[in-house]
Amino acid sequence: MSLSTTTVRQKSTTLQVPIGTWSLRFMVIIYLVALIAVPVLVIAVEGLRGGIDLLVNSVTKPQPLSAIWLSVWTAALMAAINMVMGTLTAYVLQAYRFPGKRLLNAIIDLPFAIPTLVTGVMLVLLYGPQTPIGIAFQNQFGTRLIYATPGIVLALLFLGYPFVTRAVQPVLAGLDIHQQEAAHTLGASGWTTFRRVILPAIMPAVVTGGMLSFARALGEYGSIVLVAGNIPLRTQTASVYIYAQIEGGNNAAASSVSLVVLAIALGTTLIAERFVRRFGRG
Numbered sequence: 422m423s424l425s426t427t428t429v430r431q432k433s434t435t436l437q438v439p440i441g442t443w444s445l446r447f448m449v450i451i452y453l454v455a456l457i458a459v460p461v462l463v464i465a466v467e468g469l470r471g472g473i474d475l476l477v478n479s480v481t482k483p484q485p486l487s488a489i490w491l492s493v494w495t496a497a498l499m500a501a502i503n504m505v506m507g508t509l510t511a512y513v514l515q516a517y518r519f520p521g522k523r524l525l526n527a528i529i530d531l532p533f534a535i536p537t538l539v540t541g542v543m544l545v546l547l548y549g550p551q552t553p554i555g556i557a558f559q560n561q562f563g564t565r566l567i568y569a570t571p572g573i574v575l576a577l578l579f580l581g582y583p584f585v586t587r588a589v590q591p592v593l594a595g596l597d598i599h600q601q602e603a604a605h606t607l608g609a610s611g612w613t614t615f616r617r618v619i620l621p622a623i624m625p626a627v628v629t630g631g632m633l634s635f636a637r638a639l640g641e642y643g644s645i646v647l648v649a650g651n652i653p654l655r656t657q658t659a660s661v662y663i664y665a666q667i668e669g670g671n672n673a674a675a676s677s678v679s680l681v682v683l684a685i686a687l688g689t690t691l692i693a694e695r696f697v698r699r700f701g702r703g
Contacts, residue, residue, distance in 0.1 A: 461683065468680030471673060479677035487654045488662035489681060495570065495658070496638035499577035504631040507585025508623065512615070514586075515593040529587070532580050537643030540579055544572065544648050568650035573658065576644040581634035588630030592623045625696050632693035636686040 468476060480486060514526055532540070548566045549555050558566040566572055596619065642660040649656040657665075659682050666675035 464679050467676040476677045479674045480681050484653050485678050488657050488659045492639050492659040495573045496635045499581050500631040500635040503581050503585050504627050508589050508627050511586045511589035529583050541644035541647030567648050572648035576648050577638045584634035585630035588626045589623050592626045629693045629696045632689050636689040639682055639686050
């Protein structure tokens with residue numbers, strides 16, 4: 422009787438779990454397809470509606486090409502800077518105790534919560550041409566900080582700062598403290614220990630966080646439209662160019678540039694995912 426009951430329970434479990442599992446999978450897949458895959462497919466179809474030749478012609482004109490290139494190199498510069506500063510921030514938060522540490526840890530996530538338009542307003546109020554910092558910067562370097570390319574990089578640095586920090590912190594928290602103690606016992610300095618022991622362990626997270634911040638920066642619009650000045654061939658990024666084309670009724674040009682930006686962001690995201698799969702388990 423006991424054996425029969427056990428068998429019935431096993432059969433019941435075998436029958437119930439796959440049904441629930443597949444229902445859950447189906448729900449998640451439908452949600453993912455409806456929310457992300459379908460919009461991506463629509464922009465891909467629209468961008469390729471006129472064929473490859475029209476797509477290439479639309480994105481290789483001076484204005485869209487300049488906008489795409491400006492978005493790419495400013496995002497790349499931001500990612501490189503934040504890979505360094507985000508890593509150092511994560512290390513300080515994990516390795517040291519100091520007054521205000523909890524507050525600092527909370528402030529790091531503010532760029533995730535603050536609307537990007539508010540970010541743009543804050544930067545204009547702090548670094549605008551009429552502010553002391555803006556005037557000093559222009560006198561020193563001969564160019565504006567806001568309504569110029571430096572303002573774009575500054576806005577992206579603010580928005581991309583948390584990505585690397587939050588990617589590196591969990592890895593630092595899981596490091597084996599005995600390896601660091603062994604390095605110190607062998608006479609290694611703090612910098613040598615960081616470079617030879619800690620950095621190789623966290624490098625996948627650093628690169629992944631940098632790539633994700635780069636992909637995020639490519640599509641930034643809210644803060645950029647306020648701090649860049651939107652000057653074609655000078656301070657007009659891809660996202661601002663796309664919006665201008667939509668406003669002007671040129672959907673073909675907007676879709677073509679959107680598809681190129683989407684391809685760059687998707688490729689970067691896939692590379693980041695590959696890093697996680699290949700090195701994240703080490």
